Amino acid sequence: MPCLLVPDSYVTSYRIPRSVRAIPAILLILVAASCASASGGGLGGSQNTAEPLAVRPDLTWSISTRYQVDFWLHGYAMLQDDTTLVPYFKPGYRDSIVAFKKRGNITTQLDAHRDSLRAMLSGNTQLVGGQFLGLYFRSWDAMQKSLESFLKTSSIPNDGMNRRTIDLDQRSVYAIISASYSTPAAREWLRMFTRALQSEDSTYYASYWRSQQKDRAAIAAAVDTLWVQTYFAKFHGFLTKSGQSRGEILLSIPLDGEGRTLGEPSHGPTIAISFPDSVSRAVDAIYVLAHEVVSTISNKAVDDNVTPAEKRNGVADRYTSPAAVRGGLLLLQKVAPELATGYARYYLNTAHISFTAGEETAAIERAFPLRPVIATQLVNEINKATSN
Secondary structure: OOEEOOOOOOOOOOEEEOOOEEOOOOHHHHHHHHHHHHHOOOOHHHHHEEEEEOOOOOOOOOOOHHHHHHHHHHHHHHHHOOOOOOOOOOOOOOHHHHHHHHHOOOHHHHOOHHHHHHHOOOOHHHHHHHHHHHHHOOOOOHHHHHHHHHHHHHOOOOOHHOOOOOOOOHHHHHHHHHHHOOOOEEEEHHHHHHHHHHHHHHHHHHHHHHHHHHHHHHHHHHHHHHHHHHHHHHHHHHHOOOOOOEEEEEEOOOOOOOEEOOOOOOOOOOOEOOOOOOOOHHHHHHHHHHHHHHHHHHHHHHOOOOOHHHHHHHHHHHHHHHOOOHHHHHHHHHOOHHHHHHHHHHHHHHHOOOOOOOOHHHHHHOEEEEEEEEHHHHHHHHHHHHOO
């Protein structure tokens, strides 16, 4: 999984496809302020904002949904080839949307420009990294206004983004967008993609998403109950020791076993995880959460045990996803051992790896290999973060 280079003054590390880490607090504050001033109540109200299931002042990790996160990821899911061992997106998601649109005789600009967008996206790791962008914003209305302004300003000769007419808030937001769309070709892709999504939004997706939220209300409640009544307490010690004492969990319809994490030390991470398809599978959300919250440890275990040359040529990135899968299992073995076997089966099934009942841990180690030094550091750091 390759790294994208972002100006050091804005983002210190940006990984594909799972997480963005160590985002300076000022950036998130400025983006939030920009979004608040731009949203004006959003498009149609609640579908564009975070929707906590309940207000719990004593709970430092909440569960929500956020329209623009799902919507932005939806656009990528409809275009991106999914060839990773742990899929970027839920298998069958694209086919289900295609079937839905066919039943309703719905055609949008995303359909019209699909081939061009797919061709430009294929193999372009910078563009692929843009799928995190929705996590920075609190509404689709605010997000598309920022994108439109960025695209308009970046077309001004002599590097319009640095002109004196652009204030600090705008420059900060533009820097975040530019991290994935810095070249003229990337900005042209972004312009086409944004217009295609606007067509999706106005034609059907906003109402589709609202309907899905209603249909999945019992599932969301089941996940919330598992988290609040059982697993928050079990994860709490690890989260605190790993610098994640607070954060937000977003249930996201397009996602599968690979979540998306936006990390910021003082505010805590925002983590988008898979929205299970049934109440009986509510625990899947806890599995993916475990996989995501170990990223600060698993990424460091990889970074500490590869050479600079391996980081440059992409060898290091091939260990990032296996380290997260292995780390999530190690975490659950320590804090919630009753979930460990289910977690292993979930990720083996997600990766289409066959296994023998009772030998799930060994199957995980074979399917997601790590250098011994990486595995050893992973074990040691998780033991340290879960010790009393």
